[in-house]
Amino acid sequence: MGTLQKLTGTEDILPITQFVGQEIKVADVGIWQRVEAIAREILHRAAYREIRTPIFEQTALFERGIGEATDVVGKEMYTFKDRGDRALTLRPENTAGVARAYIQHSLYAQGGAQRLWYSGPMFRYERPQKGRQRQFSQLGVEVIGSRDPRADAEVIAIATDILQAVGLKNLSFYLNSVGNQSDRQAYREALVEYLTPYKDELDADSRDRLSRNPLRILDSKDAKTQEIVQSAPSILAYLCDDSRQHFDTVQQLLTDLNIVYQLNPCLVRGLDYYTHTAFEIQSADLGAQATVCGGGRYDGLITELGGPDTAAVGWAMGLERLTLLLQQLQESQPPELDFYLVSRGEQAEGQTLAIAQRLRQAGFSVEIDLSSSAFGKQFKRADRSGAVGCLILGDSEAEHGTLQLKWLRTEEQQELSQADLPSAIPQLRQHIQQQRQSL
């Protein structure tokens, strides 16, 4: 193909929806704007403030923060050298970046917990499939500076609020606790001890992980491995009293909030920094990439990155997955347009911009037809634009300083004086409102 095309695993989000039959092939920006507006409102009400951090960071930040043994760091990062020979990486997730900013600007000096949210592109070098891209968008929240179980529950409640407000149903919420460092160490040994005799029956990947990252074997999709894992010891049995109590309280709070969850002791998240609470919200309608939202507590991360001992919880939502689910539910609305301005003739065309600007400054939306084609054609486009009114400017109007206004839905037509336009504005506004409502 001679033309340049988007890179694999990236998407264009267009102003128009593209259909194949009834099925939406590519959803338009409208759905994104709706989701973002709803999320923003809910986050605002919960006193979360937006933070924007760079899209690339030093490679070392992710290596240290996410963990060198993880797949994300091991094989999925977009890493490169810049012209100054610095090792950079396009962020594969944003918790590490937010933690870095928190430390760098000493946000802990503000006192109390910092409630933060972010939204933006993330990058992972993977083979794309349904619900998985190389550039994708995450909306996330972080509460940094509290180990209170209410923080865990609040963050979860906000996630379920957003998903519900946006209109998603049929989601499953899985909850687990992976305990603290020493709980996990003890459990890890027990698990390895249990699994070692079955070593030859595990699938190849799991056998590999037995020494490197045995907890990951728990959520293997391999049938035989699953069977073996069924009777493995549960992490929940290895929680110390503090961990146990924290987890119990989180569960109690969720129950009080009527948030339905399923305990899943096999839920292990792929990033090293998680401690205690871990959770995922999944949909059955997404194919193999079922997780819409995932997160948990990460009490060790800030220290790991060189900051003070600071507890934190957070989650991230995959916005492509969310919109993918949403576009199955609703059709998109064309943008509302007040006036479509048609014109013909040199003098008339010369007056259109000034008229449009005057109306726009008064708060109306106005689209100018730039084609100079026959009025018949321009009217056809006016009709399709969905505008309430069509402003007509031809030779005689230009001559007399007037303009025709045809209300497209009622087919009434009236004449206006250009000079009197400002005084006609309240009436126009009222008329448009009426016509919209009568639909």
Added chain:
RNA sequence: GCGAGCGUAGCCAAGGGGUUAAGGCAGUGGAUUGUGAUUCCACCACUCGCGGGUUCAAAUCCCGUCGUUCGCCCCA
């Protein structure tokens, strides 16, 4: 990184060795030179993702490559 399927116009497609590459939607111009519908007419792929091979002959068969979709791994 691995596996499988699929690439014919802006979109949906027919054609599976024989040469003008069906049809539909959308678009543009006109019938209608100042009023939205319908209808009608015309235009809209020097070539079937790209490169090579087989053949008298390739969109069609073979190889490679790129893209895409779904899955594995992993995650959002």
